Amino acid sequence: MLLLQVSDAVMCRAFPTTLRKAAHAWFKSLQPRSIYSFGQLSDLFQKYFVSSRSRRKNSASLLNIVQEKNESLACFLGRFNAATLEIDNLDESVKYTAFLRGLRPTSKFAFSVNKSPPGNMKALLEKANKYIQAEEYLETHRGRRGEGKEEQKKRSRELTPPQGKKPTKRSKYDERRPKEPFTWKNLTPLNAKPSQILHEIKENKALQWLDKLKSRPNKRNKDLWCHFHNNHDHTTDNCESLKRAIEALIKRGQLRKFVAPKEDRQQTPPVMEERKDREENAGIINTISGGLAAGGSSGRARKAYAREVYITSQHPDKKSKTVPVAAITFSDEDSKDIQTPHEDPLVITVRAGNFDVKRVLIDNGSSAEILFFDAFKKMNIPTDRLRKMDTPLYGFSNHPVAAEGIIALPVAIGTPPAQANFILDFVVVKVPSAYNAILGRPALNQLQAVVSTYHLKMKFPTEHGIGEVKGDQTIARQCYVTSCRPKKAKKLDSEEILI
Structure with missing residues (x-):
């Protein structure tokens, strides 16, 4: 219905004719003489039915769309395309990566596109349509030859136990034993x-x-x-x-x-106590070494730090005592609102300086706290506040990376009153990253923090009880999607960096 240049009274009288069911019942529940203009009526309507609005999804939701075991490529492509229509400003590279990730790993199409990547979404869809046509052709001819029945007979033979002797008392345990x-x-x-x-x-x-x-x-x-x-x-x-x-x-x-x-996949169990690990360790992958941990940035300080453990083991300090704290545990309540199973890292928001810094990765494999240069610039910190660091960091692409410098920042983690406040030395590096910062072992040890990646939560003792900070699973997956983009597309919007 389209009404032009009419009075509010006409609009109010015409409005209920467009309503049905719950909306019409709401209109009938309005008190007589309670509406004075059409603007007031429309505002009340929008506020009452605000929960009925369809919410747009983000690109991370595409990662949940996977091809089921017996699902055809055509059905999967239809579901995937329908989901992309619900996302505004979807990047083609994200769409391309999410589609490849959702394919059934054992399918012939997944093997083909991984062997010869199409390169872009348009070429990928063209190749998918060819496979869909081939699947439909085979399905049609399979029905004519009765191959479907043969497969059903084969499956029934596999599931049906062999006939012969009468079942004994132990036969019902044969499947389990x-x-x-x-x-x-x-x-x-x-x-x-x-x-x-x-x-x-x-x-x-x-x-x-x-x-x-x-x-x-x-x-x-x-x-x-x-x-x-x-x-x-x-x-x-x-x-x-x-x-x-x-x-x-x-x-x-x-x-x-x-x-x-x-x-x-591995052919051996994950834990074998009787077997000794005879293979020589070739190194540690995906860790960051260097920084101010383990004695400092100089070689002499690090050697002295390494000798301390031998001195402590031979002559333990009996006077050193830690302040007793309550036991830190995790339960099913801590994993509430977490989509499981998952392989997401712990990505949190911390207060650093005067900024709430999002996309902070918790990494106990890092020996330093890292602040990436893009985030450093957006914090408006003068570069002359950077202290010089003589030694490089290791771990980025297996090559040494020169640091821009070291900056000391006040950091607050958790929610008051159970909040931890301390000063951290961040190593500023100019390296592309989907994250703004990384908190490594020095910060976690200073916090006495206990991290559970399964619960996507970190807990730590404070003067007011056990503090905690919960990871953002959505942002963690967005960082994953960003990391999968080509290098030119890894630049994040400023509003996504700091809030």
Whole structure:
């Protein structure tokens, strides 16, 4: 309905004719003679139904769209394109990266685009359309030849136990207790611990719970507890029955999100106490070495710092005592509002100087606090306040990086009153990064902080109890998307740097 050059009275009378259901019921609930203009009516309507507005999503939401096990490329592409329409100003490089990341790793199309990358989204869509046409062609001819029925028969033979002798009392345990010896090679590699998977799938009706152990009660280890058997004897992560139950669900097409990608799979268990690590360590990857930690920036100071541990081990200081603090623990309540499972880093916001600095990465692999030059400039700090640093940092691209200098800044972490306030020395470096700063071991040790990347939270003792700071999962994934962009596109908007 389009009305031009009409009075407010006409607009108010015409307005209810456009309403239905809840909106019409709201209009009827208005008190008589309570509306004096159409502007007042429209304001009341917008305020009442503000929650009904559709909210635009950001580019990080594309990372949650993945191709399911039996989903065709056409269906996945349709879902992906529908999601992109809900995002404003979507960068083509982000769209390209998110689409590749969402493809099923075992699909032929994923193999093809990784072998010969199209380079841009337009070429990728053209290649996808060709594969979709090929899939539809094969599906049509497969139905004519009855290949679908053959596959169904093959699957039924795999799931149906062999016929023969009558089942004995032990036959119902055959699936859980196979005749072949238990080995790690028989299991599908996982990206999470069995205890974590059990916590996620405990409501799954297909999971067969075991509450009885065959071992004698007097011979069980009372120090170990299994949540799957609900009894003592071993830990949940070492429970072979739980691993077989998880494997059975995977064979049925479930728990796909817990299956490790091919490139991350290992044929050996993650923990083998009986095997000694005979391979020589070739170094540490993705850490930052250098800075003011471990004695200082000079070689002599670092050597003296290294000798302290030998002196302390031979002649411990009995007088040194730490102030007792309350135990720091994490529970399921700490992971509330966190999307799991995830592989996101802990990215927080801290108060540095007079700025609230977002995109601060918590990295206990870094021996220095890092402030990237772009963020340093936006803090309007004069460069003459930088102190000279003679030695470089190591860890960026495996090459030494010269520092612009060192700056001391007051830092506040947490929410008052349980807030930590201290001075930190940041090493300023001019290196492209999706983050504004990095807090490394010196800051974490000074805080006495305990970090849980699973809960995306850091806790630390203060005079007013245990303080905590929660990571921003959305910003962490945005940093990931930014890191995947080409180098020319890694420049962030100023409003995204500091608030």
